Amino acid sequence: MIETVAEIDSTNAALLARLGRGEVIDEGAWLVADRQTAGRGRAGRVWSDGYGNFMGSTVAQLRATDPLPQSLALVAGLAVHGVVQECAPGLTDCLLKWPNDLLVSGAKLAGILLERHADAVVVGIGVNLSFAPDVPDRATVSLARLGHGTARDVFAERLAAHWQAVLTRWHCGEWPALRQEWLLRAHPVGTQVSVKDPSHGTVSGAFAGIDDNGVALLRLADGSMRAIHAGDLDLVGG
Template identity: 45%
Template sequence: MISTTPETGSTNADLLAQAAAGAPEGTWLRAERQTGGRGRLGRAWNSPLGNLYASTIVRPLAGDPSPPSLALVAAVALEEVASAYAGPNRLQIKWPNDLMAGPAKLAGILLERSGDAVVIGFGVNLAHHPEGLERPTASLAGLGLSAPDPDAFLLDLSQSFARWLGRWRSEGLAPVRTQWLNRAHPIGSALSAAGREGLFEGLDADGTLLLRHADGAIEAVRAGDVFLVA
């Protein structure tokens, strides 16, 4: 079920409350504008009209893969839809779930818990992207494309996410991990994680980032900001 509201503080905050009140898995909420949108670590997320701000609820079941691996499910679903609009090989995933156009961030995903539910929020720059930030940003319109209608984009996203969620449940994390690796920065890419630089060594079986340092040691990175190093 997809609902749309003209304006709210945060679709994630709204669905966290709805999840606590018993809203079912598959509930989606889109806002035309957010006044309190946020990204990872509480960063503000600029929310002009024409972009996508939407969240959904997942209720992990006994026997499902680890709930944090839903970050990879969300990433591959979003990349699949955005690349259908952008064209092949123009976008890639950056660990764990940012969507990049070259060095510029086009979309972000935020996972939050509410009891036994996980709320997954998507912020996608369709028509606009902020200027003058410390790190470059992009939008589909800024790539020379027609900005998709947010409702149409969300319908595609909800269907793609449902497919990948079904595979995550029925087949485990392996096919999601494989798709993530196929659509992410290549093995050997230079990365900075928590201030330490190394080379991307892939993901372990649980989806944890593996970083190879100059001395050959491999570090498992489970959280923190990760940046591509030019």
């Protein structure tokens, strides 16, 4: 159920267009591209089209009994973390960063982008398998550079299996357990972070975990707690 195309503007955009035309996209179906000409990440960032990297999207169909859709970013992070550990056994300092990045020793290895259409969420995932793009003000790394070269199609099959496993658990009411698993794989509580808050500018504090809905919590210098619903956390000094 993995459809591969040589070149496309964006796998996320393509699936959103199909949903907009009323097409039914079953869970477990993936669209994977060799190259993207207009890939994107969160906040309009460019999503590298490096050949040999994984660039793909899938769909989660929302049900009335599901947790909040925003938690799917964290669930997807668990799937990516799991498959990276499978492809690169023994890889150390591999941590999830709220809400959508996978870092190795502080350098970005993978990113996730969620976009919603009606009762469907398109989940886009990019992983640097063979090529680490140059990104301004952000360190990047690839599995190949870390000594764990992995073929794109092998990675795709393994990721699809990991994603299906965690998505099934999410649908079946296991979000509390998945939340705890995410915390065990994330930057530790107490890590100094900053976030650009649309209302208050840049806010810095200590990461204090995530709440029951997957919202990031920051403990500020005055001891108060602030919930971060949107934006990207940056590790201070990382």
